[in-house]
Amino acid sequence: MPWWRRSPHNDTGGDLLKVSVIGAGTMGSGIAQVFAMAGDETTLIDIYKEALQKGKANIERSLQKLGEKSALSTEPDKILSSITFSSSLDSCKDSSLIVEAVFERLDIKKDIFSKIAEIISPGTIIASNTSSISINLLSSYVKEPENFIGMHFFNPPPIMKLVEIVKGRRTSESVTKKIGDISRSLGKDPVFVNDYPGFISNRVLMPMLRESIISLEQGIASVEDIDKTVKLGLNHPMGPLTLCDFIGNDVVYDIMTVLFNEFGDPHYKPPVLLRNMVFSGKLGRKTGEGFYKY
Ligand SMILES: NC(=O)c1ccc[n+]([C@@H]2O[C@H](COP(=O)([O-])OP(=O)(O)OC[C@H]3O[C@@H](n4cnc5c(N)ncnc54)[C@H](O)[C@@H]3O)[C@@H](O)[C@H]2O)c1
Structure with a gap:
């Protein structure tokens, strides 16, 4: 089993993919749910407590619906309780993958990347779910631009199959491949695009x-x-x-x-x-x- 994929739900072992999703809105809550459904150790972070509560309620509702359609391999409650909800950015410090899904505002995203740069370990992959902001520009705010990439999920993330993977000029080939593999392991069907305004979608x-x-x-x-x-x-x-x-x-x-x-x-x-x-x-x-x- 590759380093990034393990399944605590069926005890097959392997290393953990520790994921933090920053922003618990429409997209962030859905993205956290997708990782948790795949068995990854998932933390959902939002600085606004109300947004975290709303995000949790969204996940609960969506898992309930998927459970009723027999679309889950694990009990909805078990998946929900496997997600850690946090209002502190510090919670992402041990993650191997961080997915940023805050407001589509450059100043806010820039501020988050500058803050997490101080606490994460070398080698951590940072993926932005931005819909339109340049991945090359965003990558200039992180310490390791080779580990920075766009991972553009679609709404609602638990249902929509596509992930548009956006390569910056400095994104490494190995990170691009890894994010492709991770996307497939989440049950998604990725496409790879170069950084250009609005990507394709x-x-x-x-x-x-x-x-x-x-x-x-x-x-x-x-x-x-x-x-x-x-x-x-x-x-x-x-x-x-x-x-x-x-x-x-x-x-x-x-x-x-x-x-x-x-x-x-x-x-x-x-x-x-x-x-x-x-x-x-x-x-x-x-x-x-x-x-x-x-
Ligand atoms: N809505 C869509 O259909 C869609 C689809 C694909 C991609 N996106 C992209 O995903 C990102 C999020 O969009 P959304 O629709 O989920 O927005 P949203 O407004 O629903 O949620 C954004 C969340 O970010 C949180 N936030 C703001 N500042 C923060 C900070 N400093 N630290 C932590 N959390 C913070 C807010 O509290 C809010 O919960 C954007 O970049 C957007 O372009 C959106």
Whole structure:
């Protein structure tokens, strides 16, 4: 068994993959759940106690649902109790892999990387779940850029198969391979991309979300009919405005802002309607209202 994979649930031995996930929001809680489901020793960290509680409740709900569908090999309670919840960044100090999933804000991510640089051991792999911020730029805030990589999970992480693995110019081949192997061992199907704004997924997705929001802004059709057009006419499983609410309108706004600044292309300019929704707290599912009410 490789060093990074062990299974405490079936006692096959092997070294432990000690994972810390920083940020217990939509993505971080789901990512921690994915590692815990695979049997890895997982710690979920968030500086906000409320966010940790919400993250724990999300995991509990998701495990319950998966348990009811007989999709788990271990009892939901056992998986939940295997996760350590912490409000201190110090808790990641013995980890072999750290996955960062905090707000899509460079200043916040930079601050976290600077802080953890002081406590982690040499050789620790740091992966960012960023949707749009440059991996090369983020890697300049860590001591070992060769051990820094993008590990872009999709929402919701326990369900979505894809992990977009983003190689920075200084990311080592062995770390890239290791993260590919780890992703597969989590039941994911990875793709490997070079660091470029929006990678592949958001470079392709954001202009579509933007055009959908602008269609609404221009009064061309209702929220429901824009979604219905894309679902029934283009055969997408989910309408674009439903997807915005699902991702979080603040996250969509932040991603578009990064891509607009990077490319300078108006196809990525965040629409005013989206900006106003974010400023008025209509962030989607997580706040109970976005393009739809929940
Ligand atoms: N939402 C999506 O669909 C999606 C998909 C793929 C990637 N991402 C990316 O994942 C990351 C997180 O997005 P999200 O949707 O989970 O956001 P979110 O707003 O749901 O959660 C972010 C979490 O980060 C925590 N946080 C903020 N500052 C922190 C700090 N200094 N230390 C520890 N925790 C801190 C917050 O308390 C919050 O719980 C972003 O980089 C985003 O671009 C999001």
